Amino acid sequence: MSPAAPAFAHNGKPLFEDVQGDIQVSFEFFPPKTEKMEETLWESVKTLEPLGPRFVSVTYGxxxxxxxxxxxxxxxxxxxxxxxxxxHLTCVEASRAEIExxxxxxxxxxxxxxxALRGDAPEAGKAFQPHPDGYANAADLVAGxxxxxxxxxxxxxxxxxxxxSADKSADLDNLKRKIDAGADRAITQFFFSPECFFRFRDDAAAAGIAAEIVPGILPxxxxxxxRKFAGMCGASIPIWMDRLFEGLDNxxxxxxxxxxxxxxxxxGQLYAGGVRHFHFYTLNRAELSYAICHLLGLRPAEFAA
Known part of the structure; x- marks a missing residue:
């Protein structure tokens, strides 16, 4: 077996050989700023709609x-x-009455x-400050x-x-408060190794979090x-990723x-580890998310009339 082969095989099999199309997906979009961006968004929505996602979400600035x-x-x-x-709905600069x-x-x-999200301060680098008449955090927002x-x-x-968060334990405590307040599921920020997700899922279970945890995938x-996104949410970019994209700007x-x-x-590695639900950060483009869903065996379905 060549040195490259393990990256594309699982237990000696091609990575996608055993996919059954038994996955569920969701897609995230952001609201368009221009007419051209709106056209791109709606082309993407129409392309991904036949895959029958559980839901599609729209971000909040x-x-x-x-x-x-x-x-x-x-x-x-x-x-x-x-x-x-x-x-999407955040606590930032909004009173409880406005959110209601x-x-x-x-x-x-x-x-x-x-x-439901706490949200980040409008000015980069500034600490989050709750509205005087608003919700202090995402757990309170969920309950509200x-x-x-x-x-x-x-x-x-x-x-x-x-x-x-002070550390991972404090972060898990915060997640548990959100679930205990009534949240139905958690969607993760993006990450780039399957071990990262599996370790987190195990830690969450050990912390008493029984709700569904869906991996967020950013193609x-x-x-x-x-890298800019990662700096805002605590994700790490592996060094090898820079190398893979080197020289491809044009x-x-x-x-x-x-x-x-x-x-x-x-x-594919997440699927091999038992994951069947995926959330894709599309950046309003359908092609990459559609291709990955296809590789995982998902095919367009007829919607009921």
Whole structure:
């Protein structure tokens, strides 16, 4: 066996030989800023819709900066597709009354799923400060949302520890508070080794967290951009990733093939370890996420009329 072979095989088999298509997926988008970006987003939504995702979520900018665009995007998905739309909602710079109004507007629009997050300070590098009349953290936000309506609620988890947490134990304690407050599942920040996820899942179980933990997958095509994201959420970028993308700045097709290979291998290893639910950070592009789902055996399904 060549030195490269172990990366593409599991117990002597090709990595994707045993996939059964028995996975469930969800996709994350961000609200578009321009007409062109909106066109790209909706092309991606329509491409991924036939895969029958559990839900698709729409992010919420720091300090509520995309509040109107997030709401408009979520509402349009709910009205114009057969997808279950989930809206991100944060505690940042919002009173409890404002959050209740937003949540009730979502419920009235038919949105039944909220991704509840503490959120980051609007100004990079500044510490989070709760609104004087707002929720202090994501656990309080979850409890508040559950008191408003019986939303399905997802929360964030951090396999490599949130930057604001004192240590991994404190971070797990915070996750448990969110689950105990009523969250239905946790979706992890992105990571780049299967061991990272499996270790975190085991640690969460040992901490008494029984809720579903879904791995968040970020197919990387721009290492510099990913490094910026990683700095905000406590994820680490392996040195080998820089090497893989070196020299591909002016070769977008080759860069996309490399990105698909790296993310697909990670998902294949997670699948081999028993993972059947995946959440993809699409960055509003469908191709990489669609290709990985295809490799894992997922095929377009007819939606019921």
């Amino acid at each position: 720091a300090g509520g900066s995309t509040r109107a665009r997030t709401h408009a995007t979520v509402e349009r998905i709910a009205k114009e597709t057969r997808l279950a739309a989930a809206a 109004e937003i949540a009730r507007d979502y419920w009235a629009a038919g949105v039944r799923h909220i991704v 949302l559950k008191a408003i309506a019986p939303f399905e609620i997802s929360v964030a988890a951090y396999p490599e520890c949130h930057p604001d 990387v095509s721009n290492v510099a951009q990913t 070769l977008p097709a080759a860069r996309q093939l490399v990105a698909a290979t790296v993310a697909a291998e990670l998902c």
